[in-house]
Amino acid sequence: MVKTITSDRTGNYCLQDHEQMCFVHIPKTAGTTMSAILESQFDHDRICPTPYWRELKVMSRESLLQYQLLRGHFPYSVSELIPKSPVFITMFRDPIERVISAYEFMKTCVIMHPRARKVQEKAQTLSLKDYVRDPDVNGVVNSQTMMIAGREIQDLKVPATDPVWLDIAKENLRGFAWVGITERFWESVGVLSYQFGWPPPDEIQRLMVGSKKLRRENLDPDVIDAIAECNQLDLEMYDYAQSLFAQQYEAMIADLQAKYGSVMAQQASGHDSAHEQEGLSAGAKVVGTESQQLDGVVVRSLLEQHYEACFATAHAHTTASTRLTFTFDKAIPGNGWHRLEGLERDEPFRWTGPRNVSTLDLKLDGTDDLACEFRILNSTTSEVLQSLSVQANGTPLNLAPLHRDSYGAMFRCKIPKSLAKTEKPFTRLSFHVDQTVALNISQPGNEDKRQVGVAMSLVQVFPVDSQPDVEMIKSPIDSEPWFEAIAFLKQHLQPDQLLFAPNAFRLPFPDYIPYVEGNPIDLTINYVDKTLRHHPYDWVVIHKGMNDVYVGWLLLQVLLRRLKPVLANSVFVIFAKDSPLPHLGYRSTNVRPAFAGYIKYMIQRVNQSERLRSFKQAVKGIYTKSGDARISSTEETTNEEKG
Known part of the structure; x- marks a missing residue:
C-alpha cells in the first residue's frame, strides 16, 4: 500500500527526525542539477549513497534509517520501502522537450545495463518518430505520470496510456512538498529555498546538459504529433504540475510581501541595474500576483530576508561560537559552491563557482577578535589563486598566506570582533576571485565544463590568542x-x-x-x-x-x-x-x-658564472678558428669589390 502524504507547508520548514526527503528524479528534467542543490543542504553521511532504484529495493529498512535525503530515478512507490515519513519533491518538464532530450541522451551515454543497451541501439538506428513508437523502448511513454503514480512501466499490467494512472498521479502529486518546473528553473529553486529555509539561489551551473542537436522548432509536425500521441497523460500531468507550481509561487510571494513588504518596496523603487543578473531569472520579470510584478532581484532580496529569519529560528538553541571547524562534507550554509569531491582520498572539498563569489554563513561570537584559517587544495590557474580575497560581512580582511605551492595554499586572516557583531543571525564570509575558469580549459583532457575558481577543503575559526583545532602548518608556530x-x-x-x-x-x-x-x-x-x-x-x-x-x-x-x-x-x-x-x-x-x-650561495653562483664564462670563451675560440679562412676570404673579396 502506497503511503498518502499531505502537505501544508508555507516556508520556514525543517525536516523532522521522523521524516526523510525523497526527490523523485524524472529523467531529463534538470534533475542532476537539482540533486546537486539538494545534496549541498545535507551532511554527506545523511545522504543515501545510491540513486538507483534496483539497488535501493534490496537495502534493508534499518540501513535506510540513518539517511535524511534519498534522490534518484525511483517512483513514488519508494515510500513503501523507507522506514520514515517521506517528504516528496520532484521536477516536471514539457513532455515533448523531455522526450527529445531523452532520445539525444540515449544515443551517446555510457550504458551498463543489458536491457538499456538494447534501447540505446534503437536510439542510434531509429528515427525519433520510430523510436517513440517502438513498443520495446522504455522512458518515452507517459514516463512522468508513471513515476508519480508509483509504477515502473515494464511491470505494468494496465497500459501506460490508461487514464487511471493520471488520476493516481494527480492525487499523489497533491501531497508533494514541492513541485518544480524545468522551464521555470530559477523560480522553482526559489520556491524550494523558501519552503525549507535554505540560502536563496544565486547562480547555479546546469549539469548534464544535452547537446541539443535536435530542436523542437526544427522537427516535422508529424514527429511532434507522434511524441504527443504517446504522451497524452504526461501533457495533462504537466499542465497540472504547472498549476500546482503557480499556486506555490504565488503563495510564496504573498507571504514574503506580508512579512517583508516595506523592505521590498524600498528595493523595488530603485536597485542597482548592475545586479540584474543576480535575480532568480537573470533579469527577466517574474510574475508574483496580478497586482504586483516583482523582478528577480527583488524576489531574491525577499528570499534572503526569509533565509535570515529561518537561520535564526533553526539556530535559536545553538550558542554562538568563537571556535569552529567546517569541512565541506557538511551541509553548506551559503552559496556559490559546486558538488562535493575528494571523498576517495579522505579530504572532501568543493570548488567555488560558477560566479566569482562564494559564501559561508557561520554563527560566530563577536566578543573577541577571531582568527580564520582555510585550506585551498587547488586552483584553476595561479592567477586565480593570486586574486583570492576574503570579506566578513562585506568588509575586506587582510589575508596572510601560511603556505603556498603551485596551485594550492593555506591562508589566515583576522576577523575583528566589531565585524562578528552584526544584526544578522550569522557572520557571512565571502571568498572572491577575479574570474572562474572551465575545468576543461584549465585542465586539458578534462571533460568537466564547470566554471570553477579554487578548491577549498577546510575553514576554521578560533580566538586570536589561542591555537586552532587543526594544525594546518606547524612550523614555526610550535617552536x-x-x-x-x-x-x-x-x-x-x-x-x-x-x-x-x-x-x-x-x-x-x-x-x-x-x-x-x-x-x-x-x-x-x-x-x-x-x-x-x-x-x-x-x-x-x-x-x-x-x-x-x-x-x-x-x-x-x-x-x-x-x-x-x-x-x-x-x-x-x-x-x-x-x-x-x-x-x-x-x-x-x-x-x-x-x-x-x-x-x-653567491660563491656557487660566481663559480658557475666563471665556468660558464670559460665555456663561452672556449666555444667562441672554436668558432673563431674554424671561421678564420672564411673571414679572410670575405675580407679580400670585399676589398676587391671596393677597389
Whole structure:
C-alpha cells in the first residue's frame, strides 16, 4: 500500500527526525542539477549513497534509517520501502522537450545495463518518430505520470496510456512538498529555498546538459504529433504540475510581501541595474500576483530576508561560537559552491563557482577578535589563486598566506570582533576571485565544463590568542625560537613602528605589519624590494631556513638601511633600526649562519658564472678558428669589390 502524504507547508520548514526527503528524479528534467542543490543542504553521511532504484529495493529498512535525503530515478512507490515519513519533491518538464532530450541522451551515454543497451541501439538506428513508437523502448511513454503514480512501466499490467494512472498521479502529486518546473528553473529553486529555509539561489551551473542537436522548432509536425500521441497523460500531468507550481509561487510571494513588504518596496523603487543578473531569472520579470510584478532581484532580496529569519529560528538553541571547524562534507550554509569531491582520498572539498563569489554563513561570537584559517587544495590557474580575497560581512580582511605551492595554499586572516557583531543571525564570509575558469580549459583532457575558481577543503575559526583545532602548518608556530621571537617583539615594539616579518607573524602583530598591494603569496625579491621601498621599517625578522636568494636579498636591504641584529636564535634573526638595544656581532653564533648561507650561495653562483664564462670563451675560440679562412676570404673579396 502506497503511503498518502499531505502537505501544508508555507516556508520556514525543517525536516523532522521522523521524516526523510525523497526527490523523485524524472529523467531529463534538470534533475542532476537539482540533486546537486539538494545534496549541498545535507551532511554527506545523511545522504543515501545510491540513486538507483534496483539497488535501493534490496537495502534493508534499518540501513535506510540513518539517511535524511534519498534522490534518484525511483517512483513514488519508494515510500513503501523507507522506514520514515517521506517528504516528496520532484521536477516536471514539457513532455515533448523531455522526450527529445531523452532520445539525444540515449544515443551517446555510457550504458551498463543489458536491457538499456538494447534501447540505446534503437536510439542510434531509429528515427525519433520510430523510436517513440517502438513498443520495446522504455522512458518515452507517459514516463512522468508513471513515476508519480508509483509504477515502473515494464511491470505494468494496465497500459501506460490508461487514464487511471493520471488520476493516481494527480492525487499523489497533491501531497508533494514541492513541485518544480524545468522551464521555470530559477523560480522553482526559489520556491524550494523558501519552503525549507535554505540560502536563496544565486547562480547555479546546469549539469548534464544535452547537446541539443535536435530542436523542437526544427522537427516535422508529424514527429511532434507522434511524441504527443504517446504522451497524452504526461501533457495533462504537466499542465497540472504547472498549476500546482503557480499556486506555490504565488503563495510564496504573498507571504514574503506580508512579512517583508516595506523592505521590498524600498528595493523595488530603485536597485542597482548592475545586479540584474543576480535575480532568480537573470533579469527577466517574474510574475508574483496580478497586482504586483516583482523582478528577480527583488524576489531574491525577499528570499534572503526569509533565509535570515529561518537561520535564526533553526539556530535559536545553538550558542554562538568563537571556535569552529567546517569541512565541506557538511551541509553548506551559503552559496556559490559546486558538488562535493575528494571523498576517495579522505579530504572532501568543493570548488567555488560558477560566479566569482562564494559564501559561508557561520554563527560566530563577536566578543573577541577571531582568527580564520582555510585550506585551498587547488586552483584553476595561479592567477586565480593570486586574486583570492576574503570579506566578513562585506568588509575586506587582510589575508596572510601560511603556505603556498603551485596551485594550492593555506591562508589566515583576522576577523575583528566589531565585524562578528552584526544584526544578522550569522557572520557571512565571502571568498572572491577575479574570474572562474572551465575545468576543461584549465585542465586539458578534462571533460568537466564547470566554471570553477579554487578548491577549498577546510575553514576554521578560533580566538586570536589561542591555537586552532587543526594544525594546518606547524612550523614555526610550535617552536621555542618562535615563542622567544614573539615575546621579544611584544616587549620592544612601539605603537608607531613597522615590522617586516614572515607571514606567520601577521596574526600576533596585525597592526605592525602593513600590507602591500597584491597580497604577497610568493615571497619574491620583487616583493621584498617593493615592500621595503614603500615602508620605512623599524624592525625586520628573517627566517634563516628560507630560500637563500630571498634571505640574501633581504640581508642586503637590511644592511643598506643600517638595521642591526638585536636578537638571534636557531631559527630567527631580528634586526632593528636606531634601537637602544645592544647589537649582536655579525660573527656571533646565531647571526653568522644567515650570512654564511647567502655567501656560500653567491660563491656557487660566481663559480658557475666563471665556468660558464670559460665555456663561452672556449666555444667562441672554436668558432673563431674554424671561421678564420672564411673571414679572410670575405675580407679580400670585399676589398676587391671596393677597389
